[in-house]
Amino acid sequence: MLRSSKLLLLAGLLAFTNTGFAQPAARKGIRTLIIDPGHGGIDPGARGSFTSEAAIALQVSKKFGDTLAKVYPEMKIIYTRTSDIVPGNSPTIDAGLKYRANLANQSGGDLFIAIHLNSAGRKAGGWYERKVVDKIPRTKTYKKGKKTYTKTYYEYVYENVYVENKAKGTETYVWAMNKNDSKINSVTKNNEYSGEIDSTSALAMPDPSDPVEKARMLIYAQNYFRKSLELASEVQEQFKDAGRVDRGVKQRNDKGIWVLQATGMPSILIEIGFISNTEEEQYMASEEGQREIVNNIFAAFKKYKEKLEKKSEEKDKEEGKKGF
Ligand SMILES: [Zn+2]
Numbered sequence: 396m397l398r399s400s401k402l403l404l405l406a407g408l409l410a411f412t413n414t415g416f417a418q419p420a421a422r423k424g425i426r427t428l429i430i431d432p433g434h435g436g437i438d439p440g441a442r443g444s445f446t447s448e449a450a451i452a453l454q455v456s457k458k459f460g461d462t463l464a465k466v467y468p469e470m471k472i473i474y475t476r477t478s479d480i481v482p483g484n485s486p487t488i489d490a491g492l493k494y495r496a497n498l499a500n501q502s503g504g505d506l507f508i509a510i511h512l513n514s515a516g517r518k519a520g521g522w523y524e525r526k527v528v529d530k531i532p533r534t535k536t537y538k539k540g541k542k543t544y545t546k547t548y549y550e551y552v553y554e555n556v557y558v559e560n561k562a563k564g565t566e567t568y569v570w571a572m573n574k575n576d577s578k579i580n581s582v583t584k585n586n587e588y589s590g591e592i593d594s595t596s597a598l599a600m601p602d603p604s605d606p607v608e609k610a611r612m613l614i615y616a617q618n619y620f621r622k623s624l625e626l627a628s629e630v631q632e633q634f635k636d637a638g639r640v641d642r643g644v645k646q647r648n649d650k651g652i653w654v655l656q657a658t659g660m661p662s663i664l665i666e667i668g669f670i671s672n673t674e675e676e677q678y679m680a681s682e683e684g685q686r687e688i689v690n691n692i693f694a695a696f697k698k699y700k701e702k703l704e705k706k707s708e709e710k711d712k713e714e715g716k717k718g719f
Contacts, residue, residue: 424704427471428463429504431495431654432456433511433664436481438488441514443670443680448512449479451679455667456510458689463696473502489598496657506626507662508692509654512670512679515562519671526556563672564640567627568664570615570655571646598653615656622661625702629695630665637691639668665692 432452434440440448453476460472475482475495483494499507516522529552536545601608627644635641648656655662667688668675678684 423707425470425505425700427473427502427504429473429475429499429502429507429658430456430460431475431507431509433509435476435479438481438491441512441670442519443676444520444673446670446676446680448514448670451512451670452510453479455685455688458685459510459692462689462693473498473504492598492654495654499658499660504658504660507655507658507660509662509664511664511666512668513566513666514671515669516560516671519560519676520673521557521559523555524558525553527551528554528556560671560673563669563675564642565631565634565668566642566645566666567630568645568647568652568655569620569623569627570652570662571648598650600650600653601656614659619661623663626661626695626699627663629698630663630692633691633695637687
């Protein structure tokens with residue numbers, strides 16, 4: 396109980412922050428869902444051999460939203476963008492990211508799902524690399540004083556070899572802000588990850604030495620972290636069942652996923668595949684591939700939603716008993 400009164404105090408503090416980070420409310424289920432297609436406009440995201448991350452993320456996001464709208468007509472679905480623009484027609488990528496977060500918070504979203512595509516390697520598809528393809532033993536004789544020596548050495552044969560860009564699979568990110576997580580004090584540290592890099596430069600990471608920021612981080616950790624993790628795990632589970640390579644749920648706290656910590660709700664970022672891998676690019680660009688990806692994310696969402704509703708029903712029963 397002490398904890399919840401502390402939380403209330405923190406939530407009060409938050410009402411005055413400019414991030415619009417909503418106070419955690421006792422809402423049931425998911426009434427409002429924010430779908431965030433990554434990148435857009437001046438920011439195409441990762442480039443494939445024939446398409447871009449921004450384009451495919453938008454197509455998949457819309458299909459996901461359409462599927463949800465049919466099954467849950469009562470649910471409000473809000474997209475951060477529905478065309479090839481920086482969200483809100485913002486002038487910069489950073490402003491676009493802030494727009495995404497503000498829109499989510501001001502709409503009172505219950506869940507935030509960002510759709511992105513991964514990328515790795517030097518070039519989409521593959522690239523040529525100078526490689527040793529053979530080594531031929533040679534001998535060389537030389538004289539030193541009166542003696543003759545023989546020395547063996549290798550002559551290396553180089554060739555330009557085509558290296559296929561093979562990185563593939565799906566992964567889902569959550570903001571790493573578990574209250575028991577030691578990282579809570581080191582959120583400004585960048586990790587070694589090289590995949591999803593939002594081209595942001597100026598956006599500040601939450602500063603744990605600022606009490607308001609710290610309060611916001613704690614609220615995220617206590618209210619949203621576990622739920623985010625639960626949904627992210629389910630998404631990966633569904634991809635795995637569909638035969639995709641499962642790269643797992645990853646926790647990060649760097650700029651690449653800045654938007655996740657800026658939303659006052661459970662939030663995940665799904666990397667639906669590698670655009671740099673030709674096979675996956677073709678899959679993600681195809682009708683069939685997109686349908687399968689959408690079905691996977693939808694199945695995970697459905698499970699998560701039902702679990703959440705069941706929990707809140709149980710809680711209602713508990714409280715009902717007490718009240719009686
Ligand atoms: Zn991206």
